[in-house]
Structures are given as structure tokens and as C-alpha cells.
Amino acid sequence: MEKFSIVISGGGSTFTPGIVLMLLDNLDKFPIRKLKFYDNDKERQDTIAQACEIILNEQAPEIEFLATVDPKEAFTDVDFVMAHIRVGKYAMRELDEKIPLKHNVVGQETCGPGGIAYGMRSIGGILEIIDYMEEYSPNAWMLNYSNPAAIVAEATRRLRPNSKVLNICDMPVGIETRMAEIVGLESRKEMNVRYYGLNHFGWWSSITDQEGNDLMPKIKEHVQEYGYVTDIGDDQHVDKSWNDTFLKARDVYELDPTTLPNTYLKYYLFPDYVVNHSDKEHTRANEVMEGREKVVFGEAKKIIEKQSAKNCKFHIDEHASYIVDLARAIAYNTQERMLLIVENNGAIENFDSTGMVEIPCIVGSNGPEPISIGKIPQFQKGLMEQQVSVEKLVVEAWIEGSYQKLWQAITLSKTVPSAKVAKDILDELIEANQKFWPKLG
Template identity: 75%
Template sequence: MKQFSITIAGGGSTFTPGIIMMLLNHQEEFPIRRLCLYDNDRERQETIARACEILLKERAPQIDFGYTVNPEKAFTDTDFVMAHIRVGKYAMREKDEKIPLKYGVVGQETCGPGGIAYGMRSIGGILEILDYMEKYSPDAWMLNYSNPAAIVAEATRRLRPNSRIINICDMPLGIMVRMAKIMGLSETDLDISYYGLNHFGWWTKVKDREGNDLMPRLKEYVKENGYDINIETDQHADQSWHETFKKVRDVYAVDPDTLPNTYLKYYLCSDYVVEHTDPNYTRANQVMEGREKEVFTAARDIIQNNTAENCGFQADDHASYIVDLARALAFNTKQKMLLIVPNEGAIENFDPEAMVEIPCIVGKNGYEKINQGRIPQFQKGLMEQQVSVEKLVVEAWIEGSYQKLWQALTLSKTVPSASVAKQILDELIEANREFWPELK
């Protein structure tokens, strides 16, 4: 069986050890010959990489492992680039969340003003990595799961339309794991129909392998509990995620013909979200004091003890979708997966140039979209508003346009007025001077 070379872009991320652990768990079906970490933050990557080096020497010494801040070294001789970068790191995420909250607006890393700010930082970083890959390994695939995926996907559609990049998100899979647990099945047993934008979509069909319709039982459960269930190994088990999964009840009630993505709560229940968010201690603070500390402490312990035996690293099971995507491209498995792709008629009564999240069949030549037909007016209206926000953000980045970014914020369903949008924008500009293009 062919062995593959992988570059992980964002090597200093707290998610990198989980990705590597998960890759090790899938060596039989997806063998790796070379694994290289790349990051532009040398010091941060050094800690994660040195720990992973010890781990790999003990558990997979056959893999050629390295890490670098040199693009040529990182992107030469690679088959897949797995990208999960966070431009500005958690310090900027904290500002994305706290600045809107000062004005009574949702503060969230991918939704509303926070997502727009993050998108304006991410576009340049993703394009840079994509250009490195195409320069040094033009036949490679970039599997991008950097947030905010919707804005990044629109930017690559506009600016790199012929690039070998596939944008994907793990949130629908995480919800499908819950659906399967509710039904007493594995998520691999589910056959689904789904449409929307990234972090902005709906399931219209959920069946088991025999074709039995699971929607009635799922709806009955969701009506009472949302997607909240007890999964001991659930990586989202902290209280804020339990509340998010429970809140799905209210989102579902707006359209009981479908099952919603959890992120729709930020758009349909924004007043509730603001009311129940501490403006001085947001999700970014939770992550910095939780996952960030835990992963880096585990990494330093491995380095200090010079062994990864009984280490604190855990496989990121949700990230198995990245291996599935890579395997489908490498071995032509024809797996059905949710991807973020140009619509081009897959949703018949929606903008053909929108980047939509729909099921696709993935093989060695890329993906084939599965037509989702026509969608109801309610979803169509919400999606048209949100996709316009995403397009305006990308246009603002390309043109350096203050006006278009103000329009994007004004159009966001989470922002109550143009005047509030302007106040938030002006403060975000100050906070992001190091990262955004200059706006005129």
C-alpha cells in the first residue's frame, strides 16, 4: 500500500497532538511515510513538536518526522496539507468575542462580528499556505479546516478558483455522532441529506443503512432534549457545550421539518446568547484556561520525562473525518462526505456562486456534488442574507474597502443596526491593525 507524506499547517496548535494520535490510529488504512509540522510561530510549535517527536519515536519510528518554520522544507514532497491555522491565536479570539459583547451583540469566533474579524485575519494566511503548497508540491491536496470556514472558502473560490483545496468542517459530524448515539447506532450507519452554509445548515433526511427513516424518532428526542446526551468521551463535555446542545430545542421549534446545526442559535436566538454570556469571561478564556493549558502541560511533561508513555495526549476522534477525506482522495473510496463547495445548481433555487455545505462523493479526482433540490423560503432567506455577509467580507479584504466591511456587519443577522455595526467595526479595526489589510 502506498505511504503518504503529510504537512500539518498550524503545527503549534493545541489540536495538532490529537490529529497525530488519530493518524497513528489509522496507520493500517492510511500509512504515513513522512510527517512535517509547519508554523510561523517557532517557539509555540517547538513545544508541541518536540513532544510529538518523542511520541512518534516510541509508537511509529518508521515515520520520518520533522518540524520547521521554513515553507520550502515544509511543503516540498507532500501529498496532503492539513491546515488548521488560527491567525492571531487565542488573544485575538478573545477580542473577537468581547468587542461585540460591549455593544450587546453576539461575541463568537465564527458568527457575527467576531467571525467577520477572524475571517479578515484568516484569508491571507490560508492563501499564503495554499501558494506554498502549489509552488513546492503542485499535485498535493490541501484539506482546510481552518475557521471561519465559510469566509475562507469564499476567498479561495474567488482568488484561487483552480487550486486543489477542499474545505471541510467537523461540526456536522460531531452532531451526527450524537444523532447516532440517540438512535443506538454508529455515525457510519447514517445516510443523510443536508444543505446550508458552513455553521449554518439543516438536515432534511437521516436514514440508517437499511433505508429506515430515523427523522421522526430524532425529532421527538430533539424537541425535548436538543442534541444533549451523555457521551463519556465527548471532547465538548464542558458546560457551555451542554447548554449549546440543549438550546437546539428552541432552534428546532422554528422549523420542525428539519434538524438544525447548533450554530444557528447565534442567529436565531442572539438575544438569549448575549444575555447568557459573561462579557468578561468568554469561550476564549475557557479554552485558554482549559484546553490550552492541558495540552501544553502534557507536551512539557513528555519533553521533561523524555517519554510519551501514559501521556495526556488523546486522539481527536472527530478529526477522523480528515483521514476519511484523505483516504477517499488517495484510494478513490467514493465516500459520502459533507464538504463546503461552489453551489453551481446543487441547491437549485440558491445563488450558484455561493459556497454551500452539502453531501458529496469523494474520489481520486476530487468530489461530485449530490443535488439537494429546492429549499424552503425560510432557509433560503436566511442563507441569502448570510452568504451576502460572507461575500462582502471577502470583497472588503480584496479591495481594502471600509464601506463593504461596514455593509457586511450591518447585514449580519446578529447586528441590530448600521450605527452599532460601525461602532463595532471601528473598534475591531483598531484591534486588528497588525492583521487586516488597511481599509479605506
């Protein structure tokens, strides 16, 4: 069986160890000959890389391993680029969240002004990685799950339209894991779903089991009372703030009980609630820095100190198995049905054909083939048209260096109450992002 070479771009991420463990757990389905880490922060990457190298030596010493900050070394001789970068790291995420909250506007890393700020930082970083891949391994595929995925996907559509890039998100996977638990299934893979929307902005319209039995009534009954809160849940979304997000899904569901909503819709449909329940001095970024960051880097240092990963507290990121499924679909032409962020091109009949929509696709060696959704209801269509315009304006602002278009994008966000508030937030975000954004005129 052919073995593959992979580079994880964002090698210093706290999610990297979980992805490595997930790859090791799937070697029988997706064999690896070489695994590389690439990051532009050598110090941060070195800690994660040294710990992961010890794990690899213990579990699969035959896999060649390299961690580097040199693009040529990283991207030469690779079959897949797995990209999860965070330009500006958590220090900038904290500002993305706290600057809007000062103005009583949702402070969130992918939604509203914070997501727009993050998108303006991410576009250049993602394009750089695509260009490295195409220069050094032109036949490789990039599996991109860097946030904010909607803005990044629109940027790749506009600026690298012929690149072999697949934009994906694990949030629906996490929710589907909970749905499977609600109906008593072993795995989300036992469900067939129909889903449509934009990234972090979508709805399930049908969920059946493999025999075709309708699972929606039982899931709806649970969501109506508990949202997506379950006994077990998934191992990624465990903090108190996530529990509130899963619970709030019951209120989002009430707006349209014919569908089941993505949890992120709470930020657009209940922004006043979100702001009132936010701690302006201690946001999600602080939770992550005090929690996940410390735990992961602390555990990595213990592994390096002991020179052994036995009994380490790293765990497989089950949600990341989606990435292996996607890589396998490309490598082995499995024709698996998966949710991807793709150009609409008529899949949603009554929606912008150039919008980057999140819908089921059949995935094989030539990439994704979107499944036709047909017409969607006016409520969802209206929300999506507003939000897709935000995403397009952000990318246009980045391309043109346009202050005006970025102001328009923030004003158009459903999380922002007025153009005046949008301008005040934008001016502060420009000041905070001087090192990362193109100059705006």
C-alpha cells in the same frame, strides 16, 4: 501500499496532538512515510512537536518527522496539507468575542462580527499556505479546516479557483456522533444523511440507517426535549458553554420541526438569548486559554520531561478521523459520501450558484462531486441568502480594502441590530486588528 507525506499547517495548535494520534490509529488504512509540522510561531510549535516526536518514536518510529518554520522545507515533497491555522491566536479570539459583546451583540469566533474579524485575518494566511503548497508540491491536496470556514471557502473560490483545496468542518460530524448515540448506533458512519446550508448554518433534511429506515422521528423526539445533549457526547465539546449550545438546539428545532438544525443557528436566531447568557468579561476564549491550552501544553511538557508518552492524557480526536476519510477518498478514489463546503453550481436549485454551500458530495481522486439537493424551503433560503451575502461582502472588503463593504457585511449579519451598532463595532475591530487586516479605505 503507497505511503503518504503530510504536513500539518498549524503545528503549534492544541488540536495537533489529537490529530497525530488519530493518524497513528489509522495507519493500516492510510499509511504515512513522512509527517511534518509547519507554523510561523517556532516556540509554540516546538513544545507540541517535541512531545509528538516522542509519541511517533514510540508508536511508529519508521515515520520520518520534521517540525519547521521554513515553508520550503515544510511544503516540499508532500501529498496532503492539513491546515488548521488561527491567525492572531487566542489573544485575538478574545477580542473577537469581547468587542461585540460590549455593544450587546453576539461575541463568537465564527458568527457575527467576531467571525467577520477572524475571517479578515484568516484569508491572507490561507492563501499563503495554498501558494506554498502549489510552489513546492503542485500535485498535493489541501484539506482545510481553518475557521471561519465559510469566509475562507469564499476567499479560495474567488482568489484561488483552480487550487486543489477542500474546505471541511467537523461540527456536523460532532452532531452526527450524538445523533448516532441517540438512535443506538455504534457510529455516525452507519447513517446516510442529507444536509444543506452554509458552514455553521445548515439543516439535516433526512437521516436513515444503512437499510433505509428513517431515523429522523427518534432523533427529533430527543431534540425536542433535550436538544443534542446526550449521555456520552463527543470528546471535543465538553465545556459548560458547549452543553448550553447543544441544549439550545431544541429551541432552534421548534422553528422548523421538518428539519434538524446545526447548533450554530442559535447565534443567528436567538442572539438576544446568547448575549444575555454571555459573561462579557469571561468568554469562550478565556475558557479555552484556561482549559484546553493549559492542559495540552502542560501534558506536552510532561512528555518532554519524561521523554516518554506512556500514560499521557492526550486522546485521539475522533472527529478528526473525518480528515483521514477525506484523504483516503482522494488517495484511493473511495467515492465516499462526505459533507464538504463547495460552490453551489445548481446543487441547491433555488440558491445563488456561486454560494459556497455545505452539502453531501461523493469524493474521489478528482475531488468532490456535489449531490443534488433540489429546491429548499423559503425560510432556509431567506436566511442563507442573507448570510451568504455577509460572507461575499467580507471577501470583497478584503480584496478591495473597502471599509464600506465591511460595514455592509457587519450590518447585514442577523446578529447585529443596526448599521450604527455595526459601525461602532467595526471601528473598534479595525483598531484591534491593525497588524492583521489590510488597510481599509
